[in-house]
Amino acid sequence: MTRPDDSAAPVCPMRRTPLHDRTFADDPDGVYESLRAEGPLADVELAPGVPATLVLDYDTALSVLRDPARFPKDSRVWQRTVPQDSPVVAMMMYRDNVLFQDGPEHDRLREAITDALGRVDSFTLRRYVRESAESLIRDFAPKGEADLLNDYARILPLLVLTKLFGSPPEITSRMVDAITALWDGVDTERANLELGSCVAEVVALRREHPAADVTTWLLEHEAGLDDEEMIQQLVVLMGAGAEPMQNLVANALRLWLSDERFAGNLSGGRLPVEDAIDEVLWQQPPLANYAITFPPQEVELAGRVLPAHQPVVIGIAAANNDPALCSARRDGNRAHLAWSAGAHTCPARGTARMIASVAMETVLDTLPDMDLAVPVERLEWRTGPFHRALTALPVHFPPVPVSDRDEEATGGSDSWSTLPARTQWTRQGVTSTRRRRSSADVDRLPGWNSLVEWLRGR
Numbered sequence: 001m002t003r004p005d006d007s008a009a010p011v012c013p014m015r016r017t018p019l020h021d022r023t024f025a026d027d028p029d030g031v032y033e034s035l036r037a038e039g040p041l042a043d044v045e046l047a048p049g050v051p052a053t054l055v056l057d058y059d060t061a062l063s064v065l066r067d068p069a070r071f072p073k074d075s076r077v078w079q080r081t082v083p084q085d086s087p088v089v090a091m092m093m094y095r096d097n098v099l100f101q102d103g104p105e106h107d108r109l110r111e112a113i114t115d116a117l118g119r120v121d122s123f124t125l126r127r128y129v130r131e132s133a134e135s136l137i138r139d140f141a142p143k144g145e146a147d148l149l150n151d152y153a154r155i156l157p158l159l160v161l162t163k164l165f166g167s168p169p170e171i172t173s174r175m176v177d178a179i180t181a182l183w184d185g186v187d188t189e190r191a192n193l194e195l196g197s198c199v200a201e202v203v204a205l206r207r208e209h210p211a212a213d214v215t216t217w218l219l220e221h222e223a224g225l226d227d228e229e230m231i232q233q234l235v236v237l238m239g240a241g242a243e244p245m246q247n248l249v250a251n252a253l254r255l256w257l258s259d260e261r262f263a264g265n266l267s268g269g270r271l272p273v274e275d276a277i278d279e280v281l282w283q284q285p286p287l288a289n290y291a292i293t294f295p296p297q298e299v300e301l302a303g304r305v306l307p308a309h310q311p312v313v314i315g316i317a318a319a320n321n322d323p324a325l326c327s328a329r330r331d332g333n334r335a336h337l338a339w340s341a342g343a344h345t346c347p348a349r350g351t352a353r354m355i356a357s358v359a360m361e362t363v364l365d366t367l368p369d370m371d372l373a374v375p376v377e378r379l380e381w382r383t384g385p386f387h388r389a390l391t392a393l394p395v396h397f398p399p400v401p402v403s404d405r406d407e408e409a410t411g412g413s414d415s416w417s418t419l420p421a422r423t424q425w426t427r428q429g430v431t432s433t434r435r436r437r438s439s440a441d442v443d444r445l446p447g448w449n450s451l452v453e454w455l456r457g458r
């Protein structure tokens with residue numbers, strides 16, 4: 001294996017622009033603009049002491065994404081060069097999963113994932129999103145106020161993904177409970193163990209009792225995934241899916257509620273929900289800087305020589321807003337890089353779009369007179385180099401009694417009650433008496449801590 005290239009000329013740390021500070025979180029476009037004045041590549045810092053090259057222009061980004069031989073995903077050599085407690089290690093350290101593979105192994109895992117996701121029926125997915133959305137709205141509709149990020153967008157993708165995985169309600173309740181505890185930093189060791197148990201239980205359950213779900217389809221796939229690999233696939237699907245999903249839903253709701261082009265209710269609004277989603281994918285993509293690669297040797301790019309093993313990060317938001325692309329965007333096409341491009345382009349684009357649009361439609365339809373509870377400029381963005389993520393999205397609306405909504409919205413169906421109300425599962429203790437994995441077991445689960453860190457929003 002090649003060693004880190006110690007001979008690469010060091011760049012003065014003072015010249016690196018931090019992507020992890022409040023300045024970047026408050027005004028990423030301003031930072032991109034000043035970096036762009038220096039050229040298509042910028043020397044940035046992902047965390048204190050973690051240098052990287054940020055690609056700012058669209059064509060250069062595509063050339064990197066389409067060249068896996070010079071820009072592969074394996075981060076193992078790099079990760080020996082950074083402090084293990086750095087906040088970016090969890091997102092970037094090598095895992096034995098699809099995101100970090102190249103070549104035939106990547107093809108094998110990716111084919112299993114795309115085939116399994118491809119079997120998801122759109123009517124079923126729509127129903128899952130609607131039911132999950134309603135179960136969350138049911139909890140805050142009578143209160144007249146909510147935080148659409150923490151009470152809705154954050155939990156909804158988890159509910160939908162666990163349904164897609166064929167997790168029974170009992171395991172889902174425990175999983176969401178554990179993830180909520182991890183987010184809130186409450187009893188994290190126990191929550192971590194519980195989450196590990198839950199994923200392993202879903203795999204064991206579906207191996208024994210196949211059903212029409214993603215877990216079963218992965219198990220049945222000709223790739224022949226063993227139990228460890230199965231857990232990895234579910235972990236990466238959940239880790240790669242939950243956080244960007246929450247940010248797409250929250251950022252698009254923020255846009256909808258603050259921009260007069262979208263103002264009004266669903267029937268009276270001027271532009272459809274799909275347009276708000278497209279605009280966010282172009283302008284505030286949930287993964288703002290990502291699709292990271294690790295060149296194994298010095299590599300020439302856009303007139304510069306980049307050092308071996310130093311991360312090359314695609315400035316997805318910067319490339320999307322490359323001034324050269326203005327006319328393409330006006331044409332309303334979807335050539336943005338929010339899903340990345342090339343071999344690792346998101347395999348769940350259709351799934352993610354549908355989750356986002358049904359999530360938005362359901363809450364806007366159910367609570368049509370909703371308004372932001374604070375001026376849009378006062379909404380705060382989370383710091384961190386990768387995600388474009390709000391810290392909260394407070395709204396208010398005329399309270400809606402649950403019993404009335406039940407009658408009106410569901411025509412008397414029991415879809416509001418398909419899952420326990422959220423207050424129930426977040427405040428319940430973990431009561432299952434099933435066998436739990438030991439902490440040693442869970443620590444050995446590949447990718448496990450990575451998922452936990454993703455879910456904790458790192």
Ligand code: HEM
Nearest residue numbers: 098099240241244245248291292338339340344346348352
């Ligand atoms: C708004 C939502 C989403 C966005 C913006 C998004 C974006 C992305 C991006 C930019 C990548 C490329 C990452 C890289 O090259 O390092 C990616 C890969 C991936 N995404 Fe998504 N994603 C979203 C939702 C989802 C969902 C819901 C799932 C699962 C159901 C998912 C599963 C994956 C997987 C498994 C990969 C790795 C593919 C590979 O390495 O070949 N994503 N996604």
